[in-house]
Amino acid sequence: MKKQSIFSMIMVLSVICMISVCSLGFLYMMTKDKIDEQEKRTTEDSLTKVLPDADAKGFEKVECKTKDGEVFEYYKAYDKPVSSSDKELIGYAVTGSAKGYSSTIVVMLGVDVELRKVKGLKVLQQQETPGLGSLCQAVMTDKKLWKPFEKGGKPKSWTDQFSGKTIDDLRVVKEKTDKNIQAITGATITSDAVVKATRNAITRLSAALKERSE
Amino acid sequence: MKFFSEITKGFIRENPVFVMALGLCPALATSTSVNDALGMGAAATFVLLGSNVIVSLIKNVVPSKVRIPCYVVIIATFVTIVELVMQAYLPPLYKSLGIFVPLIVVNCIILARAEAFASKNTLGKSILDAIVIGIGFTFALLLLATFREVLGKGTFLGYKVFPHFKPAIVMILPPGAFLTLGLLMGYFNWLQQRKATKKGVKTNN
Numbered sequence: 001m002k003k004q005s006i007f008s009m010i011m012v013l014s015v016i017c018m019i020s021v022c023s024l025g026f027l028y029m030m031t032k033d034k035i036d037e038q039e040k041r042t043t044e045d046s047l048t049k050v051l052p053d054a055d056a057k058g059f060e061k062v063e064c065k066t067k068d069g070e071v072f073e074y075y076k077a078y079d080k081p082v083s084s085s086d087k088e089l090i091g092y093a094v095t096g097s098a099k100g101y102s103s104t105i106v107v108m109l110g111v112d113v114e115l116r117k118v119k120g121l122k123v124l125q126q127q128e129t130p131g132l133g134s135l136c137q138a139v140m141t142d143k144k145l146w147k148p149f150e151k152g153g154k155p156k157s158w159t160d161q162f163s164g165k166t167i168d169d170l171r172v173v174k175e176k177t178d179k180n181i182q183a184i185t186g187a188t189i190t191s192d193a194v195v196k197a198t199r200n201a202i203t204r205l206s207a208a209l210k211e212r213s214e
Numbered sequence: 215m216k217f218f219s220e221i222t223k224g225f226i227r228e229n230p231v232f233v234m235a236l237g238l239c240p241a242l243a244t245s246t247s248v249n250d251a252l253g254m255g256a257a258a259t260f261v262l263l264g265s266n267v268i269v270s271l272i273k274n275v276v277p278s279k280v281r282i283p284c285y286v287v288i289i290a291t292f293v294t295i296v297e298l299v300m301q302a303y304l305p306p307l308y309k310s311l312g313i314f315v316p317l318i319v320v321n322c323i324i325l326a327r328a329e330a331f332a333s334k335n336t337l338g339k340s341i342l343d344a345i346v347i348g349i350g351f352t353f354a355l356l357l358l359a360t361f362r363e364v365l366g367k368g369t370f371l372g373y374k375v376f377p378h379f380k381p382a383i384v385m386i387l388p389p390g391a392f393l394t395l396g397l398l399m400g401y402f403n404w405l406q407q408r409k410a411t412k413k414g415v416k417t418n419n
Contacts, residue, residue: 009280016272016284020291027298034302042305130246131366131383145373 047075047093050110050120054090057081064208072208077110091119096201100193103127105136107159107194109201111167115209118170121162121198126190133190158184159194167202170195220342224350231354231395232402236322240314241355242391248371251359253307254314255352257296262324262351263344264292269332270340276333285328286319293319323351354398361394362386 047059054077063073074094078087091113097106105126110119123137139155161181162170171180172191183191219227230236237258244254268288276284297315300308308315318324327347332340364375366385384390 005277005279009277012276013280013284013287016287020287024291024294024298027295031298031302035298038302038305129387131381131386141372143373144377145370145375146377148373 051077094205096197098193098196101189107197121159128190133187224346230323245358246386248359251355259348261292262348265289266332266340266344269328270337273333
């Protein structure tokens with residue numbers, strides 16, 4: 001009797017697991033393409049945000065190995081699709097990271113060909129304090145409940161102020177400024193970290209470009 | 215009349231969050247915005263429905279000693295289904311809910327209903343139970359999220375609620391979560407007690 005009972009326990013659990021695995025494998029195969037497509041779309045959205053004057057099909061991914069043997073990737077941006085013959089290089093997009101208040105902040109930086117001016121900046125990953133540091137990534141629209149059909153206007157984010165500024169001038173200050181970066185109220189450490197991440201991006205890119213030309 | 219009370223039990227009398235105190239972790243974590251609360255409620259209800267159906271169907275086949283591992287595998291399967299579908303078709307919601315989608319597996323509500331109800335009742339009753347408890351969970355999350363988003367961000371579903379309003383950020387942080395949950399729990403229990411004494415007075419007469 002006891003042997004039968006253990007046997008039936010093993011059988012039932014195994015059958016349930018097998019059915020589960022088969023159905024999940026099938027579902028995974030069906031959704032894999034869509035999931036990959038979504039990830040590609042997220043990257044494309046970030047690229048267009050940080051390099052708005054590039055052509056939608058004008059991004060070219062470059063992968064290279066750094067001296068430490070790590071794989072490093074960045075994007076070249078052209079004003080015409082990559083396939084056209086008279087395209088012009090207008091900038092680069094590259095990610096950078098820095099330690100924030102409570103997490104590592106990852107940004108994507110769009111920079112001009114001389115690596116001097118910021119074309120756009122987007123925070124990709126952060127886990128800073130909700131409502132304070134997390135505002136570095138927040139996209140705010142002006143949708144009002146009492147005017148529900150009014151188009152909320154262009155979405156704004158804190159990183160918009162990076163556009164057009166010179167990399168060397170990037171410094172966090174408390175007041176409204178045209179040259180530097182105004183900190184988020186109550187989140188100076190996070191604001192500093194975003195600037196540090198931007199510098200990290202530039203450093204990595206210039207090192208990689210130097211290596212390639214050598 | 216009994217059927218009606220079966221339906222409303224999920225909202226107040228047997229509300230999984232405020233009365234049964236189950237699923238508190240996702241309730242606290244995903245109620246920072248009404249959008250996330252709706253997403254989490256819908257995902258959990260789907261898993262609850264799926265697991266209740268399967269558990270009710272195989273209740274006579276599963277040996278009682280190995281039932282918990284079996285139920286957990288079934289629940290995990292449905293949660294993975296939700297995860298894959300969300301990743302493919304609702305990526306912003308998936309990013310928003312983050313780690314709490316896979317954590318639905320250990321949401322006490324689902325295992326509790328499978329063990330306490332679906333394994334001992336017919337398929338039809340189990341389906342009804344899943345829908346009712348699932349809606350009750352979503353309702354609880356919505357209630358929490360409304361308070362927290364309106365007071366903590368000044369918005370509802372992303373729309374600004376007041377023209378000039380400085381939100382109390384504590385509401386979207388953990389202390390605000392516990393405060394709101396505690397106050398709502400107290401209110402629900404007070405409602406229950408009041409109903410009980412009213413009934414008591416009625417029968418005494």
